[in-house]
Amino acid sequence: MxxxxxxxxxxxxxxxxxxxxxxxxxxxxxxxxxxxxxxxxxxxxxxxxxxxxxxxxxxxxxxxxxxxxxxxxxxxxxxxxxxxxxGCGVMASAIGMDKWRTKLMWQAAGLPVPEYELLTAQSDFAAVAARLGLPLFVKPANGGSSVGVTKCKSAADIEAAYREAAKFDPLVLAEKAVLGGEYSCAVLDGRALATVKIEPATEFYDFDAKYFRDDTVYRCPGLLGIKEAEARQLAEQAFRVLGATGWARIDFLMDENDGIFLLEPNTAPGMTSHSLFPMCARDAGISYEELVVKILATTLSGAQ
Ligand SMILES: Nc1ncnc2c1ncn2[C@@H]1O[C@H](COP(=O)(O)OP(=O)(O)O)[C@@H](O)[C@H]1O
Ligand SMILES: [Mg+2]
Incomplete structure (x- = not known):
């Protein structure tokens, strides 16, 4: 070494x-x-x-x-x-922090993302609900750990959700709910390792589920057969379009018709013993120890 x-x-x-x-x-x-x-x-x-x-x-x-x-x-x-x-360079890190601009890039490349709109204090919230359907998710463009994210079940919830999200970023998104399952895919040096399915016991994968509760179920690989292959290929494309390098996790959602929609990139994935990235690596036959060396090796000249 x-x-x-x-x-x-x-x-x-x-x-x-x-x-x-x-x-x-x-x-x-x-x-x-x-x-x-x-x-x-x-x-x-x-x-x-x-x-x-x-x-x-x-x-x-x-x-x-x-x-x-x-x-x-x-x-x-x-x-x-x-x-x-x-990991990612300046551009992919910066764009990856911004959910709106990440979506713009993915959409421009023809990759599927949930339907969404930008909200302002002047938005007609009832009309937004009519266009996107209910429930819908309201979230700050720049955030993480589900902070400021609200699942709105009625149009009347949207205004308060908007105000909550706006505490974290003036740029706020309303997003169509995609409720057929939540997944993530680990991508190492441009190659998808495996997907993982996240099954929170809560209404959605919120702050408590991420950091305090231990009743979330993770299944790896998250999908089977051609669906797993399709998801991995999409994650690799999402990684490449973002300009990601080294390693990153691509989160995605599935609808009731098995349609895949990209949710967001994670350019600084967790590496605790029970984090998602090492879980996906293990499924690909890569131990935690091997993984950290492989990640470090992406910094050697000529590695990327
Ligand atoms: N459009 C959506 N459809 C279904 N669930 C969603 C949607 N948007 C967000 N969620 C839920 O909210 C969580 C947090 O949203 P996300 O956009 O990933 O923000 P963060 O950057 O805070 O993780 C997701 O992990 C998921 O459980
Ligand atoms: Mg997230």
């Missing part, structure tokens, strides 16, 4: 998802060190990124979630310093 040189595992950070990142980062660090990689924890909340150069790091494994670790900001700083890093 000498080819990697001195590796910084960038973890923690100052976003609201700091705690999850610390857990993911601890797993990554242990797996790298266990395989003889000269890896060290580096928390950008504790010291400036410029210390990466001073401390002689050769490359970075980015396992920051949310905020500047996910939106292209830190990626830009690393580009500027000439330090190779795992």
């Amino acid at each position: 000498k080819q990697f040189g001195k590796v910084a595992v960038l973890l923690g950070g100052s976003s609201t998802e700091r705690e999850v990142s610390l857990m993911s980062g601890a797993g990554v660090l242990e797996a790298l060190q266990g395989q003889g990689v000269d890896a060290h924890a580096f928390d950008p909340a504790e010291k400036p990124l410029s210390a990466l150069k001073e401390e002689g790091f050769d490359r970075a494994f980015l396992i920051l979630h949310g905020g500047q670790g996910e939106d292209g900001t830190i990626q830009g700083a690393l580009e500027f310093m000439g330090i190779p890093y795992t």
Whole structure:
């Protein structure tokens, strides 16, 4: 593992998802060190990124979630310093944070996304409900962890849902509900590994289901036969159109007629022992330890 040189595992950070990142980062660090990689924890909340150069790091494994670790900001700083890093670059990270602009790109490439509209305080909410149908989902364009997301069962719910979402981003989307199942697909270096089906015990995959409850059921692979193949191919296309590199998870939904609709990309996937990406990798015959090395290897020149 000498080819990697001195590796910084960038973890923690100052976003609201700091705690999850610390857990993911601890797993990554242990797996790298266990395989003889000269890896060290580096928390950008504790010291400036410029210390990466001073401390002689050769490359970075980015396992920051949310905020500047996910939106292209830190990626830009690393580009500027000439330090190779795992995962998406500046553009794919930045666009991937914005649900509206991601949809615009996917739609332009002919990829299926749920029908949606942008909401403003002046929107005719009853007319929106009539066009998209009920229930519908209202969400901030820029967000995560289901924060600010509301499932509206009646037109009367939409105004309050809009105000809640607008607390997080002035750009708010109303989206047609796609209720035949929720899935994600891990993509490593442009290749889909497997899908996973997410079956929350709650009304939808909300904040509690993601972080507090342990009654969500995960099935991997999420689909069978040609449907699994179709979903993987779509995830690979979504990854490529976004301009993603290294690794990312593509979330998607299925309707009652087995139609697949892309939901959103996740350019900084979780890597705790029970995270979705390692689950999909295991299905593809890749252990957690092998996965972290494969992800790190995407930073070697000529890897992408
Ligand atoms: N159009 C939709 N149809 C069905 N469920 C949805 C839809 N949009 C969002 N959801 C539900 O809300 C959750 C959070 O929405 P999502 O768009 O993924 O935002 P976040 O970035 O906060 O994860 C999803 O995991 C899913 O359970
Ligand atoms: Mg999501």
